Amino acid sequence: MVSPKMVFLAGSLILDFGGIAAAHHSNAAYDLDHPQTVEGTVKTVNWTNPHITFVIETDAKNAEPASTWVFEVSSPGVLTRSGWTKRSLQPGDHAVFRYAPLRDGNPGGFLLKVTLPSGQELSYSLTPADQ
């Protein structure tokens, strides 16, 4: 009996053509109850609908080498309503990133807050009522 999971995995293998191992997940894929922090430098800003992503080069720390992470956020509308602009985070910016990690342990997560060197914090509300 072929399980749905097998079909899904097979479909993913056949139909996923290369690229960085990071794709949009539903929010359920992120552990929002255990946020983490990491420092790094912005490599790419994808200010696109339906989901904005930031590609970050994390700082080498202790035994951990620098690596490439992908942070997902919401749509441009949600961020601009919370005070972001397309230029709030630019490639080359170094910052502290607070995120909800991916449950499967892959590098990346759902970005919750960014703290820039100037002390400025970029965040967005967790309920639309505050937007």
Next chain:
Amino acid sequence: MQQLQDFISYFENSGLADNIRENDVLFPLIESMHVVAICLVVGSILVVDLRLLGLASIHRSLSRVTSGILPLTWSAFAVAVTSGLLLFISNATKYLGNGYFVAKICLICAAGLNMAIFHGISAKDLPRWENETLLPLPARLAGGLSILLWVSVVICGRWIGFTMRVQ
């Protein structure tokens, strides 16, 4: 190949594509229109397919069912293609690199081919059997295949959103 890439880049880098890609409201608006359109396409085609399978509208001839439904199907399809094209150019290169997107387009073409072939082989003797409750085997096969293909189109369409690569 380079010419194709240039052609796609021309649209992907246009002001219109930039707007759709980055504007707060434009993308959700176009996407919602796309959803409305595809719901009408799939919903209306289902009526025809169920008649082909002999499962619904069985007391009406096939041509009456199609003439009553297909104008809506085609209008909705036009809106679906237009809105789909606008969504596509906002991130063309990434969509082309997404297997589910490519599969979706292929499945739509297959569905169209299925109907064209059936129309071609049945047109001549249609009046002889179209009033029957149970239609000839080719009709039932075409209807069943059509449902499978369009359901697959919807599945692939939804899965695009969960499999877009970042770089």
Next chain:
Amino acid sequence: MNDSGLSEFCKWLAATPLSHTIQSAGWIIPTLQTIHILSVAVVFSSAILVDLRIWRLLERDVPLPEIARRFLPTIWPVLLILLLTGSLLIVGEPRRSLLNSTFYLKMALLAVAIMLTAGLQRSISSSSIFWDKDRWRRMAGQFAATVSILVWCSILFAGRWIAYTQAG
């Protein structure tokens, strides 16, 4: 709306075993959404076909009661499928819907659509010329059909827009 109470409820819901199962298996939410979309296609098309007939844009030569009888009854059982898939989607991602004003807008519009469609179904079956008796009835029918189309379309828009007003 008790925001913190609702927040606490979402936290509790997200911690249930059912929610955890839905969250952990990556294919469940897309599958639920796909079934949801296919069901929407059936319900939406059924309602729109009848509304277009009221406007005499489709199947002009077929009496309205016959069109209504062909398409409107399908809506109700399929709404149950929507309720089931929708509920599971909420359990899987409580914050996405329960802390999202767009979701509540969608539910309010759905309530209106259900009443409107049920009303149309009942009125048409009570009398075959209910919406055709005279010029005023015809105009009233066209108005009702227009409102129906607008409300049903709005539900689909709101449904898609949930993703654009959720923030986590």
